Amino acid sequence: MVVKQPTPEQLREISASYNLNLSDADVASFLGLVEGAMASYRRLDELVEPAPEVRHPRSGAYRPEPEENALGAWYWRCRIRGSDGGPLAGKRLAIKDNVCVAGVPMMNGTAVLEGYVPEADATVVARILDAGGEILGKAVCESLCFSGGSHTSDTGPVRNPHDRSRSAGGSSSGSSALVASGECDAAIGGDQGGSIRIPASWCGVYGLKGTHGLVPYTGAFPIELTLDHVGPIGATVEDVALLLSAIAGEDGLDPRQAGVRVDDYLSDLDGGVEGVRIGVLSEGFGWPGLSEEDVDASVREAAEVLRGLGAEVGEVSVPLHRDGIHIWNGIAIEGATALMVSGNSMGTNWKGHYTTSLLDAYARGRITRADDLAETVKLTMLVGRYMQQRYHGRYYAKAQNLSRKLSAAYHAALSEYDLLVLPTVPMKATPIPPADAPREEIVARALEMIHNTCAFDVTGLPSMSVPCGTSEGLPVGAMLVGPDWGEAKILRAARAFEGTKTYSAAPVPPGHARGSGVAG
Incomplete structure (x- = not known):
């Protein structure tokens, strides 16, 4: 790339945008001064920037045909084998398509990025392969990950394995659907407003958003630095714990990480909940116009199951929880506009690894194809x-x-209770809007379900969706919330509940789903 000197007209346009009043003499003077800065930019073009090493060979990636993609959940298929042996040996994994996998196309759900191929692996991908996992492909995600429904990806809707006319949840829609259908054992998801936990709840699998910064975000497409999380989705609590163990910890490249504390998530997994204090968060229930009675009832019944296992269960009130959605909106809307839009996915003012090829590809697509954005x-x-x-x-x-x-x-x-519990999502999976639905319906089905989840992206507290029952054939998720770095405590409680077999997260093959699959 050749960095060109600005023209006098370009400097005048820039000065006007900053309300500067420059005379022709001022413009000529600044043009001479700008030349000194241009020399530095030309030198930067000559230097080679460092990039993470790609340690595991890969080949044979392909875009799947519809007949092998019944749920619309795969974006790209591949087989990348990790190290021989390791804690993830024998585990088949999918990677959310906002996460870079070297040599495999990445779209992040939007046509404006289609055709981009990363040259390096995200940290979580490298760690999965180093731990012996096998990556089967990229899972479809929602357009720029800005939807809690599964209808906004430019590849088409992702269908819920339990009912193909219903949403799988978003934005990690494909990741959760593939785990729920048994096409992989576990998957990587991302979460800025609930995007791991919402689809995990609606698909009936386990999804954990760890403490902010626990898992490095390096090599994933961001939305807002203070909200960005990446984490595991699995068919069992043990698979979630295994995957978290492999990917957690600082990598020295992510500004979101400071003072990270990694625990042994497996050693006390079967420790039970005897004496564990669990607070039922009152404000997470009964959202006007949103909460469904059967969902609230299922989560309260799950709390009683935990009481039967020896937990001490009580009601706790956090009135400000009801304002979490408003605080989240205040951060997410302007923060995403600054970083994801004006900053072309990378922004400035932070130290770490910038994926410059992603920035370039996205900037070109965003500017030339803005009308194609969700x-x-x-x-x-x-x-x-x-x-x-x-x-x-x-x-x-x-x-x-x-x-x-x-x-x-x-x-x-959490000083009174060890864990909090509330519905992950106030309602069951909603119908996928038809392709010609009005804008108002598309937006409503994308954002109406985040009220309980988004507050824990704002605060960075760890939380996990645990499937706790079904109603009308659709899964219901209970969300367990813990203190900072309290993932081991959450996993132990989730495992205790899983052991009661109150809900079975057995795979739901696409052919066994309800619904016609024609919506959308």
Whole structure:
């Protein structure tokens, strides 16, 4: 790439955008000064930037035909074998398609990025392969991961294995659907507003969002640095614990990571819940216009099952939980507009590994094909830019300040209880909107379900969706929340509940699903 000197007209346009009044003499003067900076940029073009080593060979990746992709959950298939032996030996895994896998195309659910092929593995991918796991392919995710439904990817909707007319949840839609259908043992998901836990709940599998920074985000497409999480989805609690053990820990490249504490997630997995104090979070139930009675009842029954196993169960109130959605919106809308849109997925002002090839490919697509962006992304861009121009970041700043107050409120409850429990999602899986649905319906089905999950992205507290029952043939998830670095405690409680066989996460092959599969 050749860095070109700006023209006088370009400098005048830039100065006007900053409300600078430059005379022709000023412009000529600055043009001379700019030349010094251009020399540095030309030298940068001559230098070779460091890139993570690709340690495991791969070949034979291909786009699957519809007949081998009944749920629409695979974006690209491959077989990448990891090390001989290791804790993930024999485990088959899928990688959410917002995570880089070297040599395998990555789309992040949007046509504006289609055709991009990463040259390096994300940290989590390298760690999975080093631990002996086998990667079977890239799982479809929602367009730029900005949907809790499974209908926004430009490859088409991902269908729920339990009912193909229903949403699989998003944005890690393909990851959860593939685990639930038995096409892989576990998968990597990403979570900024609930995108691991929502699809895990609706597909009837286990999904864990760890403490913010526990798992390195390096090599994944971000939305907002303070909200970004990546983590495991599995058909069993043990598979989630195994995968978390393989991918957790600092990599020295991710600014989200500081003071990370990694535990032994397997050694006390069968320790049970005798004496564990579990608080039923009142404000997570009975959301007006959202909560379904059968969902609330299933989660309360799950709490009683834990009581029967020896846990001490009580009711706890965190009134500010009901404002978590508003605090999240204040951070996510402007933060995503700044990083994901204006910053072309990488932004500035942080140290770590920048995936420059991804930045380049996305920037070109975003600028030339803006009309192809998802309706949820367009809405975010419009509101985010308006709030920045009109209020200059005041509300983003206020929401970040309020996030500390929200975190303190949960920590106060967690000083009284070891874990909190509430519905992962207030409602069961919703119907997939038809392809010609109005914008209002598309957006509603994408964002209506995040009210309980998003607050724990804001605070960074670990939380896990645990399948706890079914109603009308659809799974219901209970969300366990713990203190910072409390993943082992959450996993132990989830394992105890799993052992009661109250809900079976047995695979649901696509041919056994209800529904016609014609919606969308």
